[in-house]
Amino acid sequence: xxxxxxxATWVQAYKADSYDHMTxxxxxxxxxxxxxxxxxxxxxxxxxxxPHPAGSFDLAYGRSYTDGxxxxxxxxxxxxxxxxxxxxxxxxxxxxxxxxxxxxxxxLTAITRRRSSAGNVATTILPxxxxxxxxxxxxxxxxxxxxxxxxxxxxxxxxxxxxxYDPGAVAGANKASRIAWxxxxxxxxxxxxxxxxxxxxxxxSTFKVVTAAAALASGAVGDPDEPTGSPDPYxxxxxxxxxxxxxxxxxxxxxxxxxAVSCNTVFAKLGVDLGAQTMRRQASAxxxxxxxxxxxxxxxxxxxxxxxxxxxxxxxxxxxxDTRATPLQMAMVAAGVANDGEVMRPYLVDxxxxxxxxxxxxxxxxxxxxxxxxxxxxxxQWMMQDVVTTGTGGNARIDGAIVGGxxxxxxxxxxxxxxxxxxxxxxxxxxxxxxxxxxxAVVVEDGAADRADITGGGLAAPIARAVMTxxxxx
Numbered sequence: 001x002x003x004x005x006x007x008a009t010w011v012q013a014y015k016a017d018s019y020d021h022m023t024x025x026x027x028x029x030x031x032x033x034x035x036x037x038x039x040x041x042x043x044x045x046x047x048x049x050x051p052h053p054a055g056s057f058d059l060a061y062g063r064s065y066t067d068g069x070x071x072x073x074x075x076x077x078x079x080x081x082x083x084x085x086x087x088x089x090x091x092x093x094x095x096x097x098x099x100x101x102x103x104x105x106x107x108l109t110a111i112t113r114r115r116s117s118a119g120n121v122a123t124t125i126l127p128x129x130x131x132x133x134x135x136x137x138x139x140x141x142x143x144x145x146x147x148x149x150x151x152x153x154x155x156x157x158x159x160x161x162x163x164x165y166d167p168g169a170v171a172g173a174n175k176a177s178r179i180a181w182x183x184x185x186x187x188x189x190x191x192x193x194x195x196x197x198x199x200x201x202x203x204x205s206t207f208k209v210v211t212a213a214a215a216l217a218s219g220a221v222g223d224p225d226e227p228t229g230s231p232d233p234y235x236x237x238x239x240x241x242x243x244x245x246x247x248x249x250x251x252x253x254x255x256x257x258x259x260a261v262s263c264n265t266v267f268a269k270l271g272v273d274l275g276a277q278t279m280r281r282q283a284s285a286x287x288x289x290x291x292x293x294x295x296x297x298x299x300x301x302x303x304x305x306x307x308x309x310x311x312x313x314x315x316x317x318x319x320x321x322d323t324r325a326t327p328l329q330m331a332m333v334a335a336g337v338a339n340d341g342e343v344m345r346p347y348l349v350d351x352x353x354x355x356x357x358x359x360x361x362x363x364x365x366x367x368x369x370x371x372x373x374x375x376x377x378x379x380x381q382w383m384m385q386d387v388v389t390t391g392t393g394g395n396a397r398i399d400g401a402i403v404g405g406x407x408x409x410x411x412x413x414x415x416x417x418x419x420x421x422x423x424x425x426x427x428x429x430x431x432x433x434x435x436x437x438x439x440x441a442v443v444v445e446d447g448a449a450d451r452a453d454i455t456g457g458g459l460a461a462p463i464a465r466a467v468m469t470x471x472x473x474x
Contacts, residue, residue, distance in 0.1 A: 271317020
């Protein structure tokens with residue numbers, strides 16, 4: 001009797017989890033889809049469903065998506081064959097009804113492992129902003145991503161990646177779902193890749209905002225309107241390479257003018273003068289080099305090179321060499337500047353609820369880091385506003401609103417011969433005295449356009465303007 005009791009305890013308690021996840025064991029999937037799955041909500045409207053019965057599903061309930069391609073970078077997929085991803089995966093316990101907190105007696109529910117009615121996941125996404133970002137990227141015909149935040153809270157207002165896909169196409173367990181999965185998996189454009197969270201790019205000239213922050217915060221530049229003593233062209237240290245500019249007037253330019261017209265030479269020299277460690281500390285203060293960032297979906301780490309030499313530091317300071325960033329990270333840079341130097345922790349889930357709508361968990365706003373002092377942040381705000389009013393970011397202007405931004409054209413590929421990435425980061429507020437309403441980052445990957453047409457101001461800034469306008473007029 002003791003041996004039988006011991007064996008039952010061993011199998012049902014200690015080994016339960018390993019048996020649940022054993023390859024070939026379909027019982028967890030069968031149980032998971034025996035009842036309707038909870039919904040993912042946008043503006044309190046369900047964008048998912050659980051049809052019953054449906055021909056493409058061999059289990060009791062399936063999974064469907066409203067505006068699947070639009071919200072795929074938010075929801076991910078829940079497939080009877082291929083598992084879950086993104087919010088469908090991270091919040092699976094709530095959506096599947098296995099989270100003990102869904103029951104009336106959470107401790108008893110955890111012990112008995114009894115399933116409750118599935119809960120819901122309410123997101124922070126603003127539909128108008130999401131639609132504006134998706135439509136803007138689609139109009140370019142290129143791959144790309146958009147991330148938009150509320151600078152004062154960290155709430156994610158838009159999260160878009162193109163090309164996208166319909167998660168409903170792979171939700172079933174029939175031949176059609178297998179064919180759809182194979183087609184998506186073999187697509188060279190990688191539509192299932194969440195470019196806003198999981199792809200890193202050279203940020204190009206948008207990173208000059210970070211370099212400007214380091215220069216002002218360290219005291220290397222006391223007055224952004226004073227000449228910087230920068231040559232044009234700038235000889236990269238310890239090399240015979242001359243770094244030039246696309247803009248004119250960069251010789252001995254002030255920091256304000258250099259940001260407005262995007263002088264490479266000024267910021268490359270500043271990076272070398274400040275040193276790699278100072279640059280790295282400033283980047284980290286904005287959120288770079290953090291492998292643990294969760295929203296609650298995991299975000300790929302954005303990086304500033306760990307041990308660059310002097311010429312590499314010069315290139316890193318203008319967002320090239322091995323500097324890499326996700327669109328979400330660059331939105332955090334713009335948000336931190338707009339929020340008087342404080343970077344808020346980004347989050348995608350507003351609250352988790354039971355089926356009856358009662359809340360079991362809500363997300364509190366949290367400060368991630370103090371990137372710069374309020375006084376330095378205000379200097380950066382004025383400089384970013386000059387980018388939009390008199391510099392390269394004129395396509396982001398919004399009548400009646402205060403907009404600050406920074407364009408970027410990031411080189412990549414062997415010998416920088418690939419078509420550049422077009423970047424734009426920005427923030428907007430309705431009036432000069434109001435709190436910032438939105439910060440956004442847009443990246444448009446290389447496409448069929450001529451090289452000269454791939455610029456942050458030309459391709460990415462209009463998309464950012466559309467997203468910011470959607471937030472300001474909600």
